[in-house]
Amino acid sequence: MSSSLLIQLDEESDDDPILNLATFFANDHPIEVELGFGKGRFLLDAAQRRPAHNFIGVEVASKYLRLAHGRARRRELQNLRFIHGDAREFVEFFVPAESVHAVHVYFPDPWPKKKHHKRRLIDAGFLSEAWRILQPEGRLWIATDHDEYYEVILEAFESFDQHFDLIEAPWNGVTTNYEDKFVSLGSTIHRHIVAKI
């Protein structure tokens, strides 16, 4: 996939992998990151509706990346870039401290089997990294339909009480594809929005 919309992470380089996010965009607008964007409905809509913000979407599945990338090109979105790779690695190794205005994680894979729990994206380690990359007052937006995973997420937050404030913010985006699916199945959607203190 060759396009300036897609950022390649160069794992072979000996250089410091921390990215200079400002060079991706020709401005210093606030940066929002969506991890595991799937078909990209939220990401594309947000980028279109908030042209004064820059968006970076991270997705591991090539088929979804290709789909969202094609849609972004057709819509000629200038404020959106894609990363093909692992969201946790991206956050941990490539994103500078205090560089991100908002992190969005919607319906992360719940990995329901106990032996797969370690594959879950959100745990205490992830929260620590999300806190690191957020600017002061930057927000972490999470939604899940999975009751047990939600409980685990809340427990992980307990160890970060001193760092994040729970906030009530109105939802101002479209629903994601998975959200529509879970709502149609009658699932309860848990939303958790916090701000870095």
Ligand SMILES: C[S@@+](CC[C@H](N)C(=O)[O-])C[C@H]1O[C@@H](n2cnc3c(N)ncnc32)[C@H](O)[C@@H]1O
């Ligand atoms: C259940 S889907 C939700 C997709 C979208 N957020 C939505 O709500 O419609 C989870 C998405 O996260 C992606 N994903 C899972 N693990 C990932 C990881 N480690 N890094 C990046 N993306 C990941 C999957 O490929 C999938 O697209």
